[in-house]
Amino acid sequence: MRPREFDHDDVLRIAFDQFWRKGVRGTSLSDIARDAGVQRGSLYNAFGSKEALFLQAYERYAGDYLLALQKALGTGSLRKRLTAFFDLTITNFRSGSPPRGCPTTRGLMELGAAEGEGLDEEARQAFASLVSRITALVQDTLSAGARRGEFNGNPAAAALHIVTVTRGLAVLERAYGDEAQLRKIAAHAIDLVLDKKGG
Amino acid sequence: MRPREFDHDDVLRIAFDQFWRKGVRGTSLSDIARDAGVQRGSLYNAFGSKEALFLQAYERYAGDYLLALQKALGTGSLRKRLTAFFDLTITNFRSGSPPRGCPTTRGLMELGAAEGEGLDEEARQAFASLVSRITALVQDTLSAGARRGEFNGNPAAAALHIVTVTRGLAVLERAYGDEAQLRKIAAHAIDLVLDKKGG
């Protein structure tokens, strides 16, 4: 066996950086190959296709991101935890120059329309899985907060609502690029969820 | 002058149908030309580029959609109006088979990353403009509701929150395709906004 001339993980990082900045459809394997100092054919040999390469790169990102979220949601009052959650979310959307937006949201909207369209379906599941796991983290945080008397609504509904707002923030980020606005919306969402009538 | 052999508006409708179903990047001018029974070159002659054709088709859609929203927001109690607003929004996302999702949200996430990237910037403005106009409609509705004592929060903040939720719904629609879930989230959002503490 001949050993590979490039580092698998390096390529994954380089590829995801491009996917994040330009989207999957907007990134060519030639771009990635040039950036990684690898021949295009080698990428096909190692990963199979652009979509498969993206999936691997995305899973990497998703794992890292979940860990960071878990950390943000792990300390302080419920309000502090939710604030840290939105902070991390928005900071993530606004990272890079120019800001790269949310890769999950972009990926979801880049999907083809057909129901079972090859790897599209696999990608959809990867995106949906991250969103679900984030929702679960938020719900757990709210449930814990409820046990401590900091929240008295429905944790599942509230978590879904909060995650829906973060997806909306990802979209508004692309529309206006106004980070202060995003933070205002986030603060308002926290108020709505925590100051609910009867709370 | 030689007369055009196709109807300008027909092509716009046919083109937007494809853009809506498959996204701008996922739709080729060959697709549109075939569907419209027009030569590809004629489209370039008449519209200039794919992006320009999309922009015209999108403006058409945006105008129609705004009118429909205005109608939905125009009658009944504030709660009824907001319910009709979310109803129309979700129904729009779920129209077609398979459901086509939200063209504005998809368009926004399909934009290139570079700040001033040719027509991308024009498209971004078109998307942002529709979102802004929707926000204004919702805000007016909330203000009117406030004058009638049906709402006592900040109309601007609440309108922005509601529109953010609709953008989030567009994303979740792609992730899960679960219309019942979308309607639950919408109902919860209305409750949060209208039942705010002190309301």
Add this chain to the structure above:
DNA sequence: CAAATTATTTGACACGACGTCAAGAATATG
């Protein structure tokens, strides 16, 4: 230590997409 094995690399190819251009076709105008 030499040689066969085996995966990786490399370059050529087919195909489809965008956009441009010059040449042909059809109407309106003088």
Add this chain to the structure above:
DNA sequence: CATATTCTTGACGTCGTGTCAAATAATTTG
């Protein structure tokens, strides 16, 4: 009836994805 003007048509260049066979280089085996 001829001319000018616009639309249409088909060919071209470039770039994207994905495939394939041939060349290459290390490891494993004898």
